[in-house]
Amino acid sequence: MGEEKVTKSTAEISLSGFVIEPEDAERMARESGAATVEDLLPSLVPAAMRLVRAPISRFPVGAVGLGFSGRIYVGVNLEFEGLPLNHSVHAEQFLISNAAAAGEAGMRCIAVSSVPCGHCRQFLQEVRGAPEIRILVTADGPNAAFRTISSLLPRPFGPPDLLHKGVPLLLEIHDNDLGAIPEANGGDATCNGGGAVGIDRRLRTAAEAAARAAHAPYSACAAGFAVGDGKGRVYAGSYAESAAYNPSLSPVQAAMVAMVAAGGEEEVVAAALVEKDKAVVSHESTARIFLAAVAPGAHLSVYRYRPSDVV
Numbered sequence: 001m002g003e004e005k006v007t008k009s010t011a012e013i014s015l016s017g018f019v020i021e022p023e024d025a026e027r028m029a030r031e032s033g034a035a036t037v038e039d040l041l042p043s044l045v046p047a048a049m050r051l052v053r054a055p056i057s058r059f060p061v062g063a064v065g066l067g068f069s070g071r072i073y074v075g076v077n078l079e080f081e082g083l084p085l086n087h088s089v090h091a092e093q094f095l096i097s098n099a100a101a102a103g104e105a106g107m108r109c110i111a112v113s114s115v116p117c118g119h120c121r122q123f124l125q126e127v128r129g130a131p132e133i134r135i136l137v138t139a140d141g142p143n144a145a146f147r148t149i150s151s152l153l154p155r156p157f158g159p160p161d162l163l164h165k166g167v168p169l170l171l172e173i174h175d176n177d178l179g180a181i182p183e184a185n186g187g188d189a190t191c192n193g194g195g196a197v198g199i200d201r202r203l204r205t206a207a208e209a210a211a212r213a214a215h216a217p218y219s220a221c222a223a224g225f226a227v228g229d230g231k232g233r234v235y236a237g238s239y240a241e242s243a244a245y246n247p248s249l250s251p252v253q254a255a256m257v258a259m260v261a262a263g264g265e266e267e268v269v270a271a272a273l274v275e276k277d278k279a280v281v282s283h284e285s286t287a288r289i290f291l292a293a294v295a296p297g298a299h300l301s302v303y304r305y306r307p308s309d310v311v
Contacts, residue, residue, distance in 0.1 A: 012137040015047045015074060018098055018261035022063035022070030038146075041111035044074070045138045048091075049113055054074040054259065056085070063091040065099065065110040073099045078256060080310055083291035089253050092120040096127065097240065097249060097257045100171055100213075107171070116152065123247040124149055124241065125158035126170035126215065143226045158243045163217055170215045170240055176222035178211055178276065178305040200229045203230040203272035204303055206236035210251060211274040211305075218245070221281035227259060227298070229266035231285055235259040239283070250283055252290050268295035277304040 013032065020028070034040040041064050048062025056079045063075040075095025079088045089097075091112060099107065107127055115137045116124070124130050131150035138144055144261045150156075159169055168174050203226045210224025218241050226236035237254025251273070259268075273287050284302050291298050 018074040020072035061091040063112040067104040068106040121153040179307040207272040207274040210236040210238040217282040223281040
């Protein structure tokens with residue numbers, strides 16, 4: 001009698017982080033009995049769902065995606081008590097922001113626990129080749145199959161409608177010109193919390209790097225946000241705009257994605273926002289509303305950079 005192939009139950013699969021390197025992805029596929037890494041993705045969705053933070057909706061959504069690099073990226077929905085629902089991060093947005101932070105160049109396919117909402121279908125249009133990215137919805141049952149985003153969002157409105165062909169899209173390299181380095185506009189740059197003394201310079205550096213990497217082709221208002229915890233760890237996120245505007249991901253949300261993806265659990269004690277001076281899109285009010293609800297004791301420093309073409 002031939003040897004039977006044992007397939008690992010999805011309930012037994014766990015995730016140690018939000019990014020899985022190619023060699024680890026290949027190993028996990030072999031151990032689970034999946035024929036390919038792509039076939040492994042649906043079995044990782046339940047593990048992703050266990051990482052969700054959804055205290056308002058109590059509706060967990062997990063997403064896992066395979067990048068061009070061979071890495072697997074995990075995304076979960078994040079909700080914040082005391083804040084309006086538009087501050088929430090959708091699992092697909094988390095996944096793409098997570099991939100962007102890791103330097104991923106593109107996405108091949110994504111497995112997600114529930115069918116992507118219109119908000120997420122629109123946000124994914126910012127990725128080069130979005131119509132051909134394949135999506136599998138595990139809620140469709142054992143016969144679920146990958147299908148293209150174009151089948152979920154026919155005749156999309158997106159970057160080609162507003163941008164020149166050569167403009168970098170989300171997941172592509174950005175080096176935004178921020179201009180001259182300013183003084184902080186938010187007052188004293190000293191951070192609260194004994195464990196975070198001296199962290200203000202690292203926060204500004206991280207927020208500046210995130211702003212330079214931001215995807216803001218529609219407003220030309222690149223921005224980055226960084227938070228620091230009581231142990232002196234810094235997490236930063238880049239602004240990611242959508243051609244439809246409303247599905248855009250703020251740098252504040254992106255920084256929280258970075259914090260959750262890194263396993264950060266400490267309270268935020270300080271933050272920094274970098275954006276352009278007199279920008280038509282500013283994230284300062286959003287950042288202050290967010291911190292007031294999530295980390296009321298945190299100090300925020302705002303740095304407004306004067307673009308090189310502004311005299």
